[in-house]
Amino acid sequence: MGKFQLGEFEEIVMLTVGVLFGNAYGVSIKKEIEERQGRNVSVGALQSALKRLEDKGYLTSYEGESTSERGGRPKRYFNITAQGKNAIEETRKMRNQLYDAIPKPALDVKIG
Amino acid sequence: MNNQPPKIPLRFLRWFCRPELLKYIEGDLIELFEERHEQTGLRMAKWQFCWDVVRLFRPGIIKNPKSKSIIIIGHLQEQFKISIRVLRRQKFYASVIMLSLIIGFSLANVLLAYLSKIPDTDAYFSRKTNTYRLLHGKPDTESRLAIFDDEALDYIQSNYDQGDNMCRIYFSVGNSIKYNDQIIKSPAVMGVSDNFLEFFEFELLEGNSLGALEKSSVVISKAYADQFFGYDNPIGKLVTIAQDQGNKDFFVSGVLDLGAYNSHFDFDILVYEGVLGHMYGGSASYVTLPPSEDHNLFTESLHANEQIPYISGENFFLEPLGEIPYASANSFLYVRSISEQMFAIGWGVCLLILVLSTLNFINLYTLTAVHRRKEAGIKHILGATKSVLWGAFSMDIMIYLISAGLISLMVASQLISYFNFRFSTELRNVDLFSFRVLYLWLGLIITMLLLSLFYVAAKFNIKSPVKMISRSSDFRLKINKFLLIPQFVIAAVLIIASWFMLKQLDFIESKPIGMNRHIVVLQGLGKAELARFKGEVLERRLVDKAALSTGNPFSDMLRLLDRANLPEDGVNSISGDLDLITTLDLHLKIDLDTILKGYYVSEAYIKAMDWEDSAMSKGKFFDSPIAGVFEDVNMASFREKVAPVVFMIGSQGDFNTLLLNYSNRDLNTVLSDVSTLWRDIFPDTPFDYTTLDDSIHKAHQDDFRLMNVVSVFSIGGILIAFFGLFSLSWGIIQNRTKEIAIRKVMGANAKQIMVLLSRDFLRWVVVAFTVAVPLAIWGVGQWLENFAYHINLTAAVFITVGICLLLMSLLIVWVHSAKVALSNPVNSLRDE
Structure with missing residues (x-):
């Protein structure tokens, strides 16, 4: 784990970039997360997470087309890098390991 | 209509955003703006745009200010140098400006700190908003009283669910508290129910809150603990609290730093309810109600209940905790209030x-x-x-x-x-x-x-x-x-x-009040001891005149109401022995050779009863003829008009006060003589005195x-x-x-x-x-x-x-x- 540092929100952003493969830019990522998670995501939080992930080398970006509804500004599309792929896999593996390590009786609780 | 995104936030964004991110972020924001415009309307879209920009103002998005800041800092340094140089050139003048600023600022600073602290009273208390002081009042009057008779409160507590969340406060009179040979006079003592610490969320500095308030234990303030015990552990130490009724020993079970709470209470000592005598003839009561509950239901059901002893049928009110610091009514000792x-x-x-x-x-x-x-x-x-x-x-x-x-x-x-x-x-x-x-x-x-x-x-x-x-x-x-x-x-x-x-x-301080102001008031002992002490003082000629009474004539008058032959607003009364009138130097309208047992009334009383002067002798008080009339005396604060007063002379009252008239003598010599005598006769009781002048001072x-x-x-x-x-x-x-x-x-x-x-x-x-x-x-x-x-x-x-x-x-x-x-x-x- 030590090698790959991913916060909870960063992980969600990474995964969503993966889900939206080829169409992952600011607004689409924001909407996807809001839809799937049912939580509000601010442009500020998202943009700074994207910037951090790019700085870490987990994401790459390229400039896309500019459209009129964006006031002529271009989109910036994101893709997961090889290192990014390693990071989400590592995180998932660790999660599963932890889950498997829980003794059965601990989860044998009734809801409500 | 302007359908563009708001300009000022956009300008702000351009100012702080990293240039390499700017065009993409701007694009995203504009896209969102257009969408929201269609979905929720222009106004909302603009508002959300602003909010988004504000939330973009965070590290990672804000551009690196390195390049420009060097110039700015250098510039500021230069400005600073020049300003300091100018100040030094006008040393004298600058220091005058500075001095006047410092004077103004310091005074305002202290006052601001004090004034802004008042609205925060009890802010520490998590249930402040749904905790109330219970008040009652007769339907046809405006007055609301916080003091309840014990029986009435007992009834409410045992018959209402809300009674589980109530706490009682008694205001006790402590003449002094003593540890070994250290004495602190007039401590503020509150008698409280045993859930007090838990109810008001006070945590003890020393000792365990559970069981801290029991019959023989006492919780003292940090200041008292510091003064009495210094660095020693105060828990378990034996202290003595002196009251008129006698002395009582208590074990210290806890130390509370009340100052850390900014509470509306202001006490030095806490004891369990009922172990010490108290003032006002009852207790105040606080209640916490569930936030969702309709409070009127509680007060209305109290109003409708005819079983509540003494006060059934009265109106009940809940006074929010936040209003207590400003409440001029029901501002007792030990409750911080500011008019x-x-x-x-x-x-x-x-x-x-x-x-x-x-x-x-x-x-x-x-x-x-x-x-x-x-x-x-x-x-x-x-x-x-x-x-x-x-x-x-x-x-x-x-x-x-x-x-x-x-x-x-x-x-x-x-x-x-x-x-x-x-x-x-x-x-x-x-x-x-x-x-x-x-x-x-x-x-x-x-x-x-x-x-x-x-x-x-x-x-x-x-x-x-x-x-x-x-x-x-x-x-x-x-x-x-x-x-x-x-x-x-x-x-x-x-x-x-x-x-x-x-x-x-x-x-x-100097206005004649109709009686002699040069009076020492001694309290703290029973009638027999005081009578003996009076005899000793007079015999040794420490003072010329002395008398026993039922209280301090300036502050402890008893108000009589609703009886025959009384003015409408009632009358202030005090009882005393035969020497009381001469000791206080009351001016009798008709001089008497000897003061006899009977009722002596003031001129204001005659006026309030609408008697003519000549008919005075026919007047009666409690069916007895009036023995004498004296010129008006001022028995309360100068804010109030002189009220009718009656002196009940020679009755067998429960005298607890000795009054010494020290006219024509030096107060300090009289006090030192009297206190030496007191210590000789009553070595166990602290010498507790006040003067009439002090009482007048206190009232104002x-x-x-x-x-x-x-x-x-x-x-x-x-x-x-x-x-x-x-x-x-x-x-x-x-x-x-x-x-x-x-x-x-x-x-x-x-x-x-x-x-x-x-x-x-x-x-x-x-x-x-x-x-x-x-x-x-x-x-x-x-x-x-x-x-x-x-x-x-x-x-x-x-x-x-x-x-x-x-x-x-x-x-x-x-x-x-x-x-x-x-x-x-x-x-x-x-x-x-």
């Missing part, structure tokens, strides 16, 4: 001082800035932008304000102990840094900065550099002198007000406190005003040196020049005083209205204050003008 009048006056005085300091600062600062006018003009011509010029002046002002602010914080932290002592508050240094106070300061400093800058700009004609460096005489100091007026008005009003307050309080405590506040601030105010005049006259006279030199060369003598220079200033001081007089008359009149007995406004005070102001001002102006008038004109004329 709304004091609260308002506090803010008023604070505001006055701040206005005074601000005016003074603006006035003085612009005067120093005059000397930099030319410099600013040259800079302007050489290409300095306006922002650079603004920056220079702002730097000056900020240096003044920030350093004065910091120094005044230090001064204020020293003032706090004095303030606590004078006004019996519990301020701590931390309170100076509470957020509310800091916000107020920030607001104040920004206001002062803007006002001063605005004023400088208006005066300097900053738009036109040519005018700035020209020597034209359009630069007038008239406005500066004009600003002096409000300063002097404020100072004069404060001084006149504090003088009249002093006179009124002096009047209270609020007024004395008010006078303290006003007098401290009026001294501060007048100092600031004189500093202002001092520097202003210096600045103005400096500006006129050349003119004066020319006048001298042309033949004017020193006297003429001094008159010329001072005439101008005096005119302004006179104007200020004329404005101040009606204001002071109004203000002081309002305050005096509160008193049934008060002094009249005398012209002498106004005249004296006026003359003093004038003389002081003259002196200040003359110091400066004499220097110029006596100097050699050649020296001032040659430097050009």
Whole structure:
């Protein structure tokens, strides 16, 4: 784990970039997360997470087309890098390991 | 209609956002804006756009300020250096400005900390919003009482669910608390139900909250623990509390640092309810209700319940905890309260001082800035932008304000102990840094900065550099002198007000009250012991007259109501032995050779009963004939009119008080003699005395406190005003040196020049005083209205204050003008 540092929100952003493969830019990522998670995501939080992930080398970006509804500004599309792929896999593996390590009786609780 | 995203946030975004991210983020924001525009409307979309921009202002998005900041920091450093150099060049002048700022700031600082703490009373308490004090009152009256009879509360607690969340408070009378040979007199003792600590969420500094309040245990304040035990562990130590009923021993079970809570309670000692006697004949009760519950249901069901002992059918009210600090009704001992009048006056005085300091600062600062006018003009011509010029002046002002602010914080932290002592508050240094106070300061400093800058700009004609460096005489100091007026008005009003307050309080202390004021009041023992002590005192001729009574005649009168032969509002009564009338030196209307057992009434009583003087002898009290009539006595605060009084002489009352008349003797000798005798006879009971004068003083405590506040601030105010005049006259006279030199060369003598220079200033001081007089008359009149007995406004005070102001001002102006008038004109004329 030590090698790959991913916060909870960063992980969600990474995964969503993966889900939206080829169409992952600011607004689409924001909407996807809001839809799937049912939580509000601010442009500020998202943009700074994207910037951090790019700085870490987990994401790459390229400039896309500019459209009129964006006031002529271009989109910036994101893709997961090889290192990014390693990071989400590592995180998932660790999660599963932890889950498997829980003794059965601990989860044998009734809801409500 | 404008369908574009709002411009200002966009501009803000462009200003702070990293350039490499800007176009994409802007694109995203505009896309979202368009979408929201269609879905939720333009207004909402704009609002959300703004909010998004605000939330983008975070590390990672904000651009690296490296490149530009070096220039800015260098620039600021340069400005700072220049400002400091200017300050050092005008050392004397700068220190006067600084001093007046520090005085104003320090006073305001302490007062702000105090005033802003009051609304935060009980803020620590998590259930503050849904905890109430229970009140009751008869349906046809306005009065609401917090004290309940025990039986009524017992009934409510055992018959209502809400009773589980109630807490009772008794106000006990403790004459003293003793540990070994250390004694503290008149501690504030509260008897409370055992859930008190848990209910009000108090945590003990020492000891365990559970079971801390039991029959033989006591919780004491940190101050008491420090005084009694020092570094020793106080838990388990034995202390003795003395009451009229006798002494009781308690084990210390806990120490509470009440000051850390800013609670509305103000007690020193907590004991379990019922173990000590208490005042007011019952207890106050607090109740927490579930936040969702309709509170009227509870009070209405209490109202409808006919089973509640004594008070069935009365109305019940819930007084929110947050209102208790301002409640003038039901303000008991041990409950912190401030009358709304004091609260308002506090803010008023604070505001006055701040206005005074601000005016003074603006006035003085612009005067120093005059000397930099030319410099600013040259800079302007050489290409300095306006922002650079603004920056220079702002730097000056900020240096003044920030350093004065910091120094005044230090001064204020020293003032706090004095303030606590004078006004019996519990301020701590931390309170100076509470957020509310800091916000107020920030607001104040920004206001002062803007006002001063605005004023400088208006005066300097900053738009036109040519005018700035020209020597034209359009630069007038008239406005500066004009600003002096409000300063002097404020100072004069404060001084006149504090003088009249002093006179009124002096009047209270010396006005004849119909009985002898030179009375020592001894309490703390039973009737038999006191009677024995009275005999001993008289036998040794320590005093000439002594009497036993049922209480202090000034404060412990018993009110009799609803009986036959009583005036409508009832009558104050006190019982005493046969010597009471002579001891108090009551003036009987018809002299009697010997005082006989019976009822003695005051003239006000005869008046209230509508009896004619001649019919006096036929009057009856409780079916017995009246034994005598005496001239009116004032038995309560001077705020109230003299009430009818009856003395029940010679009855077999439960006397608990010994009164000693020490007229024609020195109080200190009498006290030391009497206390030595007391210790010989009653070694176990502490000597606890008060005097009638003390009681009168106590009844007007609020007024004395008010006078303290006003007098401290009026001294501060007048100092600031004189500093202002001092520097202003210096600045103005400096500006006129050349003119004066020319006048001298042309033949004017020193006297003429001094008159010329001072005439101008005096005119302004006179104007200020004329404005101040009606204001002071109004203000002081309002305050005096509160008193049934008060002094009249005398012209002498106004005249004296006026003359003093004038003389002081003259002196200040003359110091400066004499220097110029006596100097050699050649020296001032040659430097050009």
